[in-house]
Amino acid sequence: MFTLSTLGSLDLLDPAGKEVTAVLSQPKRFGLLLFLALAQPRGLHRRDTLLTHFWPERDEAHARNALSQALSFLRQNLAEELIAGRGTEEVGLTPNLIQTDVEEFESAITDGRWAEALDLYRGDFLRGFHVGGAWGFEEWVDGERERLKQAAAGAAWTLAREQVERGALLEAERAARRALRYSFADETAVRGFIDALAEAGDRAAALSFFEDYCATLRRELELEPSPQTLEVAESIRNGRPDSVDVQPDTSPITQPAEFSGTPPMRSSVVPWLVGSGLLVAIAAGTFLANRTGTSGDLAPRIGIFPSTDLSPDSADAYFAGGVPDEFSTKLHMVPNLRLVSLTPLASYRGGEPSALLSEAKRQNLDFYLESSAGLMGDTAKIIVRLTDVRRDEQVWLGDFSTGFSAQSLVSVMDSIAQQVAYLVGVELAPEEREKISRVLTTSDEAYRLYLRGNYAFQVERQAGQSNDPRFNASVQYYLQATALDPGFEAAQARLALAHTYGFRTEDDESGRVMRLAQRAVEMMPRLPEAHLALARALWREGLREPAKDRLAIARSLAPDHPRLAEQGGVWKRAEGDLAGAIADYEEAFDRNPTGATLIRNLEYTYLFAHRWEDAERMNRRLIPLTDTVRTRMPWMRQIYMHLARGQHAEAEQAIAEMLLSSHPQLFYGVLNLGEFRVAERLLTPDQARVAFAPILAGAPNVDSTSFLLRGHHLESAHYQQALGDDAAAKEHWAGLKAWMEEIPTPIPSGN
Structure with a gap:
């Protein structure tokens, strides 16, 4: 039988005890042997998985040829009968031909042989071993390394507890310190251990261990212990070592089968180990x-x-x-x-x-x-x-x-x-784990641009500005990322979504956005943003029912996502379903009570539904959230509500306060009120055109008079609709439509 050592040291010995240097000197082929021997689930593996793990940069034909050559090499240098298979697509190792220290370690933990398990764990899994270009394999190694380290920590904590119960306090402290070397962030186990030491009569040792732990936490993570841990330590210091109230789980639990290949390693478990890295699933099981x-x-x-x-x-x-x-x-x-x-x-x-x-x-x-x-x-x-x-x-x-x-x-x-x-407590099937572990991109710069795009998109959506050229950043980042790596699916999905929100660029056209969104859904069917992007693209093309169906799919994938509920509100309001829109907006607001765009939309909808007090409440929430570029909007809503209630004096006062402001965007707000009788005494549209021509000159390719006319019709339509005068509102909507058909504008309307 061959012997494979991977914990702390790396070696492969033949049945005579001699080192197999031919295999050890070939990192990728040795890595393939390691994966076939140790990857979960143990047994056969699909060739497609092996191709993506070891030869991701090659096309399928060349990758399959490389795999066949590697398997042939292992047969020639180890044993002809070593490689087993099923059909043409599954391959693995014949059982009982290779003995591994990992399997011995796992068996010791399963049987509760804690000291033996720790003897077998001589160090990190495959420490210092790398295979160039085999990104999937490297990911697997990282996951296994962490899993086995956490398993060793769990074994050390359990051994420490057993030694405390036997009265071997010095040995217990040694085992606990070994646990900390493997995983020092597990405060539940630390609390249980110092409490157990104190109960055993060695408060000094408990406090010394606690102080050393605090120093480690500060040095490694620059963090302080949690309040719960400090409370336990203080009770010990004061001579009142209250036990940690963590009860063992007595209900039948189905433990998750694995984390990055974790086998079900569970034996007798003591209460204070509930939080340890390996055994914390017990707490999750209690939750379930x-x-x-x-x-x-x-x-x-x-x-x-x-x-x-x-x-x-x-x-x-x-x-x-x-x-x-x-x-x-x-x-x-x-x-x-x-x-x-x-x-x-x-x-x-x-x-x-x-x-x-x-x-x-x-x-x-x-x-x-x-x-x-x-x-x-x-x-x-x-x-x-x-x-x-x-x-x-x-x-x-x-x-x-x-x-x-x-x-x-x-x-x-x-x-x-x-x-x-x-x-x-969620169990992952092998194919689900493979999806999660799929490499997004091999380009470092594309990934950096993708992260920049995500951040810019957050800023843009929170600010609610889709028509300011300064806010094209997300699209630009995503475009650059996908140019560097056209196969970067997550970036393609985000690019499609950003496009549909109006963060446009010169090469934006509806067909391209639709194709991007469809591709994103095909490649990432569980990503809600991909379905949202396709839904918005469909809506923009006038395909409203398919758009709503696609949005329903997105919401089924993420029922609590505020952006999806908000989108439902936008569309329902556009179709005249104010009650449905308010329900969706309120659901989104409950999840995201600080989103300026969302609050403004909810405020508008309350206004149209004649729910004045609710609209005013949203208005008060909006003002502190808006920046100077959009400050006029909350003031405008205040004026609308005063007018709708017949409070002309209050409306005049609000307009006067706007005129006293030094920001030109507030002055522009007055222009939109030009036809309102209460505003005519302050500033007529003709006067406004002359007074604010310098401001309007900043809008490229748009005639100043037409720009004013557009704003006048839009805001007047909103005002008349709020008053319930549908006929007047329709006139203004018609005027706006006629203007938009005649005058091209660089400012897109949102959807």
Whole structure:
């Protein structure tokens, strides 16, 4: 039998105990042997999977030829009977011909032989071993390395607990310190251990261990322990070592089969290990067991908050801004999860834990993911925390540092997505894991541009400006990314979506946007943004029913996404369904109470529905959110409402306050009120054309008089519709239509 060593050292010995140098000297072929021997599920693997893992840069014919040559090489240098297969598309290793230390380690953990497992774990999996150009293989190695390290940490914590119970406190502390070397971010296990030491009568050792842990946390992550951990330490210091109230799970749990290949390694589990990296799924199992309702109700609801920027250079803020979207893109590929996008809630970026928890409870979440991210030169750093909302307890803290490359960052995102799925109790089938792990792009610069585009798109949507040339950034970034890598599917999907929001460029045309959106749906069928892009493209072409059907698909994939509910409101209002529009807008507002565009849309709709108080409430919320370019809009709504209520004096006062402002956009607001009787005493349209000609000169290719006429008809139509005078409103809409047919405008209307 051949012997394969991968933990801490790397070696391959033949049955006589001699090193097989011919294989060891061929990294890619040796890597293929490693994957066939250890990848989950153990057994046969599809050739297509092997091709994408080891020869992604080659076309299929050349990649298949390279695979055949590699398999032939392994047969010749190891054993002819080593390679097994089923049909022409599946290949693997014949059982019982290779003995691996990984399988021995897993067996020891499954049997509860903790000390033996730790003896077998001599170091990181495949430490220092790399295969150039085999990106899929490298991702798999990273995932296995983390999984096995977490398994070793779980074994060390369990051994420490058993030694405490036997009274071997010194050995227990050694085991616990070994656990910290493997995973120092597991505070639940730390709390349980120091509490157990204190209960055993060694408070000094408990506090010493706690102080060392704090120093490690500060040094490695620049973080302080959680309030729960500090509370336990303080109770020990005060001589009141209250036990950690973490009960063991007694209900039958189906543990997730694997995280990046995790086998079901569960034996006797002690209560204070619920939070450890390997065994934390017990807490997730308790969560699932306590849920009631339909299978859809059982899907855990996970919120993703905006990321805190760690970059020392503000020019790199795009990295932290784009990271949550990447989490979302990956997690949307995980079935049986309900994601709640909280990225529009910029006020929660870097927020206090209590504020995050309060918002998570308001959103009825089961878990939430917060993160910090930044670029330090060529190094990217991402720190993520997963919190169980019901328990008010952190269940995972992950710290990742890597060079800025598409491959390494995608690998990190994959690891995070699969770890989150594992921790909340969602089992991934091999094909689902393969989808999540799929390489987005091989171009580092394309990936950087993609992240910049994601951040710019957030800014654009939050600002609500689709007609300002300064806000074309997202499309430009996505265009550059897809030019560098035409096969970058996620960037294609985002490009299509950005186009449909009106962030136009000179080469924008409807057919191209439609094709982009259709391609995005084909390649990323579980990505809600892809379906939204296609829905908006269909709507722009006048295909309203297919557009609404496509939006329904997007909403089924992400029922809690505020952007999707808002889109439903936009279309229902356009079709005259004010009640339906308000329902959708209010649903979106409940998820995103700080979105300026959303609030403005809801305010308009309340206004048209004669719900004056609700419109005024939205108006008050809008004013603090708007920048100087759009400051006139809230003032305009105030004037509308005063006029609609017959409060002419109040309307005059609002207009007077606008005139006192120094910002020209506020003056422009008066022009749109030119025909209103209350405004005629202050400024007529003719006077306005003369007074504000310099302002209007800034609008390229548009005649000043026509520009005023367009604004006059648009705002007058809104005003008359708010008053319920449909006939007058229709006249103004007709005037606007006639003007738009005669005068081309560079300012697109949104959809």
